[in-house]
Amino acid sequence: MGFDLIARRSSLLRAIGLAAVALLFTLTAADAERRTALVLGNSQYQHAPALANPVRDAKAMAESLKGLGFDVVSGFDLTKLQTQTTIAQFAKQVRGADIALFFYAGHGLQVSGSNYLLPIDAALEDETSLDFEAVPVDFVLRQMSRETSIRLIFLDACRDNPLAEVLAKTAGVRGAKSGLAEISIENGGAGTLVAFATSPNQVAYDGSGKHSPFTSALLAHIGETNVSITEAMNRVTADVFKATASKQRPWSNVSLTTEVVLHKVDLNSPLIVGEAGVPGPQGDSDTRNATANPSSSANDAQLALNVLRQKIPKLASDDPIFFDVPIDFGDPEIDGKSIAELIKGEPRFSPVEGLDNSVWQGKHCDGCHEWNETRLCDQAKNFAANDVSVLRLQHPLGTRFKVALAKWAQGGCK
Template identity: 45%
Template sequence: MAQDFVVLHGWDVGGQKNWDFPSSKFCPLGEYGALADINQAIRLDPTLPQPLINRTAIWRAKNHLDRAIADGSEAIRLAKDKPPVNIMTPPNSVLISAYTHRALAYEAKGDYARAKDDYNATLAIVASDAGSKANQATAKVRLSLVSDAAAPIPRDAPSQMTPVPQQTGAASQPSPAPAIRGTRMALVIGNGAYAHVKALPNPPNDARAVAKSLRDIGFIVSEGVDLDRAAMQKMTRDFLREAARAQLALVYYAGHGVQIDGRNYLIPVDVELKAGGSMTEAMIEMDTIMAGLDDQVRTNILIFDACRNNPMAQQVASAGSSRGIEGTSGLAAPSSLGSGATLGAGTLIAFATAPGQVALDGEGANSPFSAALSRHLGTPGLEVQQMLTRVRAEVVSATKNKQVPWSNSSLLGEVYLAEK
């Protein structure tokens, strides 16, 4: 299987050097070429915090958490003692990055108290650039997850996991056992039994089909159908918490989706869309999922079989069998999301339809998109972006050009969901 990759960036204090290290994840220590480059950078100038931050991320990806914490602590000290003076380095960006990376290391170790302190420190600093805002978006989500973590999971003695049985009822399944490094995990949700907008018959079928395809190729799947707000929020938060220990995280959602003020939301089955109300508080914001996964130590694949319209123009669904609430069509660019979340390195996001279109529910048991996706997920030796190209071609053909799936990728290497 091809290696996944992450790119680590940073400027030195004088702005004269740019440390840019493409580094493969989950490799043996001796084969970690980027680590040798970063070690050399630190030897050349041990007063620069950015190479230490980069090494913090590498140690965390390799599960050397004490080393990650030590490097993160030194980076914080240096960033405070010697803040950037060059205009090319945004104010506070290095310090925000250092706190975020050390917090992630503390969280991975199970030291939630110190992780919370660092996440709070990250959020207390004024952010002036997109990268810092992305780090703060991640810190905000991770802080909420560690704050309500009832039972910390020891990293030294993880449980063995078995795939969750396929769901047959209209509710969420219990969360799977704690993940271990190297695990591939998936969150699969299909919402169709809406109480206040037009029901969709196929999303539960779509979710079950996709979940089965993923289990067949070795994914640990958390699966839910027809989830209300409380159940959907809990399942999402549980998944984000466990995915911190996975090598690859995949999210699939089928159901109604909306775009409001440039942000994308997934809609639980009990949401009542009313103009003038705080309806977004009852939805699941896509930015939250992306920010919760954007810690640069795994491959993330997010797939949404939903349209993203503005429901404010009309409070009920249109009469057609589409997965949107009638309104102004549009799609928020995943590279510049409203909350500061970004399409981080190692992430692929796919929508069942292109911007300005609606995703069809289909006339059969499954949507055109999920039917094609389920057929190709388990194809041995098929790279994920090639797989999505095949899915796109089938959907365009099946819908007679009415629906064109769309994707955006920051993957830095080939990713295979099924073994060659």
């Protein structure tokens, strides 16, 4: 494909973006839902070796959930007291929520079938330590079960935990293990999903990349358009199983009585787009009155744009972007590579939806697009100028590559 085709595709993408703005005005069930999440991640343990990924995992999950409409209460590298304070804040906010979600990354253990999360100041020197230093998972689940309809729990807390061995040997506590135990699900509301990074009583990998295998897969699938949470977990399981060479298999316990879709879009809804790229009047008098009021219409359009911008993925680092300097994208597939390096490699996704794999797989990006630094800068400037219509959409090298290009252009394509 030549550069002219890229320009034509960019115009098409802008048009698609305008349609996406209008689509926001079609209410779905998700728009009316109240969603509240608690996200915790602990890495810097004071009495055990630090873990590389949990805080990064939790921060990335918090951002992803905000983009899916959740009010997020979060905490990173918290002591026991700080953890209790954060859970108390969550308990106040979550009451009556349509969807209550809990994500934890860090050390956890089970003792005689009960699961505990470990704050960073946990030492576990004797049997009483559990009561005063650890946080029972059941305690968190009770807080998110008050008058809530749907409960989603994700525990990336099965990493190898030396404190479990210390507790078992020094304190003589029977049944102290690193892996977590199966959690029984109580009836209530529309049900519960509990997802573990690995099977009960097994140990999960922290991972050598930017995120653990479980969190990487969860981030990739939890917000997929019109994909149910149960199907998303099937995809997560497949990804983790493959990434760990069949050594780690996530496990879920599900009692949902309704389909849960966190990113729901009604593709069959009628859509009328006005000249400004927002819906024109269609049908009821309230809509016509809102359109007749320029101030109201402008506010609605700006709100729609802001919502769309929240769906644009963020880079893992705020550092300036340079053409030939490695970039921390926040995508393990391309992290640590520069723009110059990536455009000489192979595409990860089809450059045009539906294009036969034989046309693009095995090709090199710079040859296909006739990319050089100058032409790529022109394309990057288009991304920066049309962020809403372009940056949310897939790119042959991934969406975050496109976000990096826009940032590179904003810095003068240096």
